[in-house]
Amino acid sequence: DAGVTQSPTHLIKTRGQHVTLRCSPISGHKSVSWYQQVLGQGPQFIFQYYEKEERGRGNFPDRFSARQFPNYSSELNVNALLLGDSALYLCASSSTTGGIGNQPQHFGDGTRLSIL
């Protein structure tokens, strides 16, 4: 079975541009979460979507937005890119929304975004 797939794998943008990152969850998983990982740090939570609804949002500016489609795939959009947005963007899927006994999340390979 395919794991979480993300595209593109690498991306180079300049300041002020916008970017769309894509994620397909593991088949049967309805929950998709996005994380940003800056070099030397652990991943930071950006968004979680379940059944096409936003269920959680991290401490990121409004330049960051996301959505989930009927097939449970997801897009992360970032507008007005800044140098500090350079990071590895990770998508994770899981079979439940959370709570006690929730299933762990499984990560894709990530999209490495570089801002020049």
Add this chain to the structure above:
Amino acid sequence: RKEVEQDPGPFNVPEGATVAFNCTYSNSASQSFFWYRQDCRKEPKLLMSVYSSGNEDGRFTAQLNRASQYISLLIRDSKLSDSATYLCVVNKGYGGATNKLIFGTGTLLAVQP
């Protein structure tokens, strides 16, 4: 104070050594706990979930102390292939509303031949 705190290391140990990682978390309402492993320039991969009763998977043992809000990972008979960053992870999901993983900064382990 960070929500999940880990010693960043690096931990340099010889093959065959036993190494312990410790982690503390600040939110007593946290529901689930995990250790993830991340190789250089790769995605995090689930190593094991952590339960209050403690759990073991081969050479790996995880412990959770809810009263102290403390999580540990013990690796016995370490192998060269264990070299990676080990991430302590807490899930702040509440009753199914959200599934928000909070990561520590990770502890780098380098196993030496």
